[in-house]
Amino acid sequence: MLLPALSSISTRKEMRPLFDRLSPNFRVSNTDWPGFGDLPRPRVNWSPEALSAFLNWLLCEIVPPPHAVVAAGHAATYALYHAVYRPGTISRLVLLAPTWRGPLPTMFGGQRSWFARICALIDNPVAGPLLYRLNVSRFVVAKLAREHVYVDPDWLSNQRQAEKLTVARASGARNASVRFVTGRLDRVDSRAALLDLARRANVPILVVYGAQTPVRSRAEMEALAGLSGIQVARLATGKLGVHEEFADAVAETITPFLRE
Numbered sequence: 001m002l003l004p005a006l007s008s009i010s011t012r013k014e015m016r017p018l019f020d021r022l023s024p025n026f027r028v029s030n031t032d033w034p035g036f037g038d039l040p041r042p043r044v045n046w047s048p049e050a051l052s053a054f055l056n057w058l059l060c061e062i063v064p065p066p067h068a069v070v071a072a073g074h075a076a077t078y079a080l081y082h083a084v085y086r087p088g089t090i091s092r093l094v095l096l097a098p099t100w101r102g103p104l105p106t107m108f109g110g111q112r113s114w115f116a117r118i119c120a121l122i123d124n125p126v127a128g129p130l131l132y133r134l135n136v137s138r139f140v141v142a143k144l145a146r147e148h149v150y151v152d153p154d155w156l157s158n159q160r161q162a163e164k165l166t167v168a169r170a171s172g173a174r175n176a177s178v179r180f181v182t183g184r185l186d187r188v189d190s191r192a193a194l195l196d197l198a199r200r201a202n203v204p205i206l207v208v209y210g211a212q213t214p215v216r217s218r219a220e221m222e223a224l225a226g227l228s229g230i231q232v233a234r235l236a237t238g239k240l241g242v243h244e245e246f247a248d249a250v251a252e253t254i255t256p257f258l259r260e
Contacts, residue, residue: 001065002030005056005073005099005240006185007137008121008139009145009164011037017247018070026258030061033075035176038167043123046176048187050130051238055082059089066091071135072136072243073099074180077187077194083201091206094254096243098224099217102183104215111189115182122178130175136177148214149241191223206231206257208250210238231257 002015002022012030021220022028032039033056035046039168046051055078056066059067069090071079072123076098080145084088104118142165145156167173188194198205207225209218211234223231233253235242242252 001059001067001069001127002028003069003071003075003079004030004033005097006033006036006176008096008168008173008181008233009072009141010073011167011225013163014241014244015070015072018243020257021247021251023257026068033176035179036167036173038163038170040170041172041176043172043175046179046185048185052079052081052127052187055079056086059086066088068092068094070094070127070215070254070258071095071098074085074102074185074187074241076100077197080197080201081187082196084197087114087202090201090203092258092260093201093206094257095205095207096209096219097209097213097238097240098221098251099240100188100191100220101186103181105183105186108176111183113186117205118182119178119184122174129230132174132178133169136165136173138165141165141168145241148160148217149239150245151210151212151237151239152245155245160253164226169231191220194220195223198224198230203232204252204257204260206233208233208242208253210235210236210242210246212237212239213242 004010004012004014012032015030035041051217069079076095077100122132146153209221235249238246
């Protein structure tokens with residue numbers, strides 16, 4: 001099961017390069033998270049509990065367990081949480097550039113009371129769409145992608161950029177997006193809680209990340225990778241979108257682990 005990251009531009013399509021490389025040797029499934037993807041989405045106060053409930057339904061009712069799960073970004077924390085609280089459904093776990101904290105809490109070193117006001121503004125049916133559109137403009141998406149997601153500054157251009165903008169601007173996209181950005185979709189509230197999940201997961205875990213991962217995010221990945229019993233693969237290149245931009249290297253790295 002391939003689980004895409006949670007972000008304003010994430011969909012199941014970001015996992016397609018890995019899907020294509022793994023499917024000759026494995027039965028592979030892919031999905032969008034509720035509130036994300038490229039289709040219109042309902043206005044919902046999305047929460048970690050809702051996303052965990054979806055993952056439980058998916059892994060128990062739709063694709064019979066046990067599973068090897070390959071989870072990118074924030075999806076990694078949800079997969080770890082599921083492994084701990086739904087034992088037996090996940091047999092092994094690959095965490096690709098795993099994160100646990102949304103962009104604003106990462107930037108400001110934790111939650112702030114005014115993050116709730118940002119959510120309220122973006123949810124507003126009159127001002128919300130305009131304010132959100134300013135924050136997912138072509139310039140802003142390209143800038144964030146260059147700084148945090150892709151190594152090649154020209155990787156997100158032309159058709160790829162158009163596809164990402166379609167995702168960010170889909171009807172109802174702002175409701176889940178703003179909750180991710182403000183940390184309202186963080187499954188845990190601290191690094192210690194993340195590490196505790198990893199210790200308790202009781203399944204083989206492989207952490208994969210790229211050498212150019214942004215400093216603050218890399219520190220969290222290295223803390224996770226430092227736990228006893230967790231396998232680690234630090235690729236020579238890659239940022240938060242390492243699985244999308246360098247799918248060949250990621251597939252070559254994780255295939256032996258998945259075959260064990």
